Amino acid sequence: MIEFIDNSEPWRPTTSGERLLFLLLTNHKEARYLSNVLSESGLRFARRYGDWSNFLVGASLLHVQQRLIKLGNDVRDTVPNRLDQIRELRARTCDILQLTPIEYDADFGELIQEVLISAEQIHKEPSAGLKRLVCKAGSQCCYSCGRLFGGVYEDAPAGLKATADHVWPRALGGDSVEQNLLPACESCNCIKGHLATWHMAWIQPIVFSDIDEMNGPPPIPREVQMALHMRAATAYARANGTTLRDAFLTIGPRDRPAKIDQDQGYDFFNMRVHDEARTMIKWIPG
Ligand SMILES: [Zn+2]
Incomplete structure (x- = not known):
């Protein structure tokens, strides 16, 4: 019913930000929990069941993603060394995801890398x-x-x-x-x-x-x-x-x-x- 969360690859990504979103989509347990609760609640908008639930799950995941990228950007600004950036992000990402690394279904290191790469894009203007x-x-x-x-x-x-x-x-x-x-x-x-x-x-x-x-x-x-x-x-x-x-x-x-x-x-x-x-x-x- 909730189309957004049922697909591991909702479309073909070309940017790190999209890959980050898909990692969150497929492996974020809270989002999947929310998705299940909404499905079972029979929540509907006008005559449609899926749209409203889909909107709520998608919006909440994007909120998490924005917070992660902001954190990635802060860490890049304050921690000089890449390895230390990864270590710092590892510790602080758990707070945002409200999960421990072990409860996150996928490779946590991959997620951290994608957060860091996504945060780097903020400052990259396309060349003239x-x-x-x-x-x-x-x-x-x-x-x-x-x-x-x-x-x-x-x-x-x-x-x-x-x-x-x-x-x-x-x-x-x-x-x-x-x-x-x-x-x-x-x-x-x-x-x-x-x-x-x-x-x-x-x-x-x-x-x-x-x-x-x-x-x-x-x-x-x-x-x-x-x-x-x-x-x-x-x-x-x-x-x-x-x-x-x-x-x-x-x-x-x-x-x-x-x-x-x-x-x-x-x-x-x-x-x-x-x-x-x-x-x-x-x-x-x-
Ligand atoms: Zn126009």
Whole structure:
């Protein structure tokens, strides 16, 4: 039922941050416990059982990951020697995981290495040459909003500028390598921030309350539309075993937000920004 936790390799990772997330997903006993409790509780959102539980487990794991990377960064700043960094991290990671190394199912050393490598990415800017390469490749459109670079728009009267966006953000261990970069306009790049998976969307706009159905769909904040885009890309990447970057390139920029099930209200889980034909994802569970 909880799709996020049932898969050891939810999509093909290209960065240390993604590998770290998958290590936590498959081996973090607390998360698996939470997943089981939620499954058995029959918790549901509107008519759907899996989405809400999946969101809670994913958000809690990402929270753990963020704390681990922050710790990794602090240790890098204060402890000079790599071996001592690993020793220090080993001791302090247990507090965050609330586990002893023995209770962690996988190789604890591998986890520590991945935390340290992920923390290193925070400071690594892509080179000017790599940024140029990424911005000049492809269709010359923002991968997120689909607008043409150079075109004049309300928020870019001097012409839309291309920037290299980290598909998996640096703050979460996203490497500055070509496989993790896509051309995005400045405003999409800026609004996306550290959004790495749809689990990171704020909880508040999950329910779009006080909707006047007569006056059409409510304005959906761009962050939420991006989270829906991320959700579609994640689902595509998992179904096809691709990287997130390739998933974004295949499904293309986001469309206008639309309801999935017309009989249900406007909430995060009942919205989509890609149709079934483009993603081959059946949005309404069978
Ligand atoms: Zn854009």
